[in-house]
Amino acid sequence: xxxxxxxxxxxYRAVGRHAVFxxxxxxxxxxxxFLARLNRHLASVVLPGVADAYxxxxxxxxxxxQGRKPAHRREARQALAAEPLYQTWSALRRNTMEMRQQAGLxxxxxxxxQLIGExxxxxxxxxxxxxxxxxxxxxxxxxxxxxxxxxxxxxxxxDDVTAAANYDAGMFVTTGGMLGxxxxxxxxxxxxxxxxxxxxxxxxxxxxxxxxxxxxxxxxAEAFADAEVVAVDVAAPMLRYGAARAASLGVDNVxxxxxxxxxxxxxxxxxFDWIQSTMFLHETSCRALRRIMSETRRMIAPGGFVIxxxxxxxxxxxxxxxxxxxxxxxxxxxxxxxxxLHDVDLDQYMIDAGFERHELFHGGVTAVVDRELFPDAADxxxxxxxxxxxxxxxGAHV
Amino acid sequence: MxxxxxxVALAGAKAKxxxxxxxxxxxxxxxxxxxxxxxxxxAVTRMRLDTLExxxxxxxxxxxxxxxxxxxxxxxxxxxxxWQQEYLARILRIVQQEREAIARPxxxxxxxxxxxxxxx
Numbered sequence: 001x002x003x004x005x006x007x008x009x010x011x012y013r014a015v016g017r018h019a020v021f022x023x024x025x026x027x028x029x030x031x032x033x034f035l036a037r038l039n040r041h042l043a044s045v046v047l048p049g050v051a052d053a054y055x056x057x058x059x060x061x062x063x064x065x066q067g068r069k070p071a072h073r074r075e076a077r078q079a080l081a082a083e084p085l086y087q088t089w090s091a092l093r094r095n096t097m098e099m100r101q102q103a104g105l106x107x108x109x110x111x112x113x114q115l116i117g118e119x120x121x122x123x124x125x126x127x128x129x130x131x132x133x134x135x136x137x138x139x140x141x142x143x144x145x146x147x148x149x150x151x152x153x154x155x156x157x158x159d160d161v162t163a164a165a166n167y168d169a170g171m172f173v174t175t176g177g178m179l180g181x182x183x184x185x186x187x188x189x190x191x192x193x194x195x196x197x198x199x200x201x202x203x204x205x206x207x208x209x210x211x212x213x214x215x216x217x218x219x220x221a222e223a224f225a226d227a228e229v230v231a232v233d234v235a236a237p238m239l240r241y242g243a244a245r246a247a248s249l250g251v252d253n254v255x256x257x258x259x260x261x262x263x264x265x266x267x268x269x270x271x272f273d274w275i276q277s278t279m280f281l282h283e284t285s286c287r288a289l290r291r292i293m294s295e296t297r298r299m300i301a302p303g304g305f306v307i308x309x310x311x312x313x314x315x316x317x318x319x320x321x322x323x324x325x326x327x328x329x330x331x332x333x334x335x336x337x338x339x340x341l342h343d344v345d346l347d348q349y350m351i352d353a354g355f356e357r358h359e360l361f362h363g364g365v366t367a368v369v370d371r372e373l374f375p376d377a378a379d380x381x382x383x384x385x386x387x388x389x390x391x392x393x394x395g396a397h398v
Numbered sequence: 399m400x401x402x403x404x405x406v407a408l409a410g411a412k413a414k415x416x417x418x419x420x421x422x423x424x425x426x427x428x429x430x431x432x433x434x435x436x437x438x439x440x441a442v443t444r445m446r447l448d449t450l451e452x453x454x455x456x457x458x459x460x461x462x463x464x465x466x467x468x469x470x471x472x473x474x475x476x477x478x479x480x481w482q483q484e485y486l487a488r489i490l491r492i493v494q495q496e497r498e499a500i501a502r503p504x505x506x507x508x509x510x511x512x513x514x515x516x517x518x
Binding site for chain 2: 026027030031033034035038081086087088090091092094095096098099101102105106109110112141142143144147148149150151156157331332334336
């Protein structure tokens with residue numbers, strides 16, 4: 001009998017370093033390794049059991065009681081909540097998120113002065129534009145996203161970057177390395193997508209919405225080195241860290257600007273050739289989404305592309321069980337807008353914002369990673385549902 | 399800053415948003431949470447031990463076979479046996495104490511004892 005497959009996870013030591021990446025000692029490194037493997041185990045070993053339990057116990061019991069199968073994921077979710085294996089998987093998964101946060105925060109808080117000092121040293125003044133007038137939107141302040149104490153924006157001390165350093169240090173754990181050495185598999189996938197379809201296209205100005213620490217915009221900026229790139233986010237710690245990280249990685253054509261993607265009056269109409277958001281819309285709200293779509297319509301230049309990548313929308317073709325699993329983070333990992341975003345008709349939002357239906361397009365992107373060391377989402381069979389490094393494009397070519 | 403920066407407390411801070419519980423009994427979930435933290439720390443310790451072994455082997459201080467074939471002498475066996483017993487007693491303390499309680503069914507709680515002391 002052949003030996004069972006190794007889980008394919010790289011060691012945390014393979015994660016890409018840059019000047020503001022937090023230093024992890026032996027035990028801090030192994031703590032991340034443990035958590036990454038625990039996540040992988042939950043996805044590849046425990047979760048298939050939940051699927052079996054749904055098919056063999058939960059759904060038949062529901063059908064027996066109601067005379068029909070669950071018609072909506074809400075019903076299926078309620079039915080699953082009483083299933084012991086689901087409870088165990090859920091409790092372990094929630095716990096893993098909390099442990100990852102504690103491991104990351106304890107790592108970065110202990111070296112905050114060095115991180116802040118190094119960030120200050122690296123930032124080129126022209127590459128960071130902070131605006132203290134920017135308010136943290138309600139959709140971010142209501143709960144701390146993915147159980148991240150203090151969320152993206154809390155400043156624990158002057159010029160703080162610890163929220164971003166924690167996010168950066170721990171992405172490997174949450175995604176099991178699926179986003180690659182620099183957590184930039186999404187951005188690299190996007191570059192590959194555009195190059196394949198529009199090989200001669202050269203955008204002059206690019207805008208990235210909800211850039212976080214810039215992990216997905218850097219590969220785009222590198223691929224189009226002559227372009228002027230603006231990356232916006234509301235969270236100052238992410239922007240400071242992002243600007244320093246970009247400088248450290250030798251990317252010098254990105255300006256990190258503090259701004260709310262729903263109100264970008266500071267940018268002129270028709271002033272960008274490419275407006276991109278990568279796993280950002282699901283952390284907004286319906287109201288913000290309308291404003292964001294309108295702003296992108298206003299700012300996109302003729303011939304330009306507006307592209308949003310997210311996990312696929314829930315539709316009638318997606319099995320109810322898969323919808324419930326994909327929805328888990330909405331309720332249990334502080335992603336309050338996740339369920340709504342994946343239910344709405346994004347095309348209609350874009351049309352309401354002034355795009356023409358014939359301008360819209362859809363597609364798929366998987367993370368592009370260094371395959372020597374990292375698992376490739378394109379040939380990965382373990383289904384971690386909402387966290388899989390494979391996304392759906394909703395875009396417009398005007 | 400007025401308050402001292404307590405990195406340990408901040409690292410373990412609760413995220414904003416009421417926590418969901420999945421088991422019927424929140425007590426079970428609390429215990430699971432602690433056990434998983436311990437499991438994590440055990441894995442970390444095991445890796446540290448492996449690091450030490452690998453370094454010792456690399457530097458020729460011990461050979462891998464020395465570790466795998468290690469046969470403790472009588473005194474070492476006795477010491478290791480004692481350690482294992484004490485270790486088991488430590489982690490299964492609650493089982494021992496619940497068993498001892500069987501023999502003392504009428505013990506008062508400290509609260510009940512205290513109430514009686516009020517009258518005295």
